[in-house]
Amino acid sequence: MMNPDGVIHGNYRTSLGGCDLNRRWKKPNRKLNPTVFFAKESIKKFSREKDVRFIIDLHGHSKNFNAFFYGCNNVEDQIPSRVFPYLLSKINKMVSFRNSRFHYSKLQESTARVALWKELKISNVYTLEASFYGY
Secondary structure (H helix, E strand, C coil), X not given: CCCHHHHCCCCCCECCCCCEHHHCCCXXXXXXXXXXXXXXXXXXXXXXXXXXXXXXXXXXXXXXXXXXXXXXXXXXCCCHHHHHHHHHHHHCCCECCCCCECCCCHHHCCCHHHHHHHHHCCCCEEEEEEECCCC
């Protein structure tokens, strides 16, 4: 859990200081965003020692139904980033491949999936969104 101080006070998206921690992955601050800073440092260290091929960031979604993925789009070869979400949607009816998206906007460049995808060049970095309301 990346947001223990916020969750204990009823925030599911922001830290106790009101910071959306999923928008701090590009350049996390060691003092202001310690959970993100040290998680990212751990992932970077591990990726120097091992070939990291898959990262998944779990989120709750407050608007859409089902579970679905956000991934990153490799313009040269789009298929590898779509295989896992597609296969999972075929074996679990609660996962919607149709609702999954594989692009990002400028506003999302500091999310975990985009920051780690760009920095570490891992093609299978996802955010799995699961609806608060079911499928």
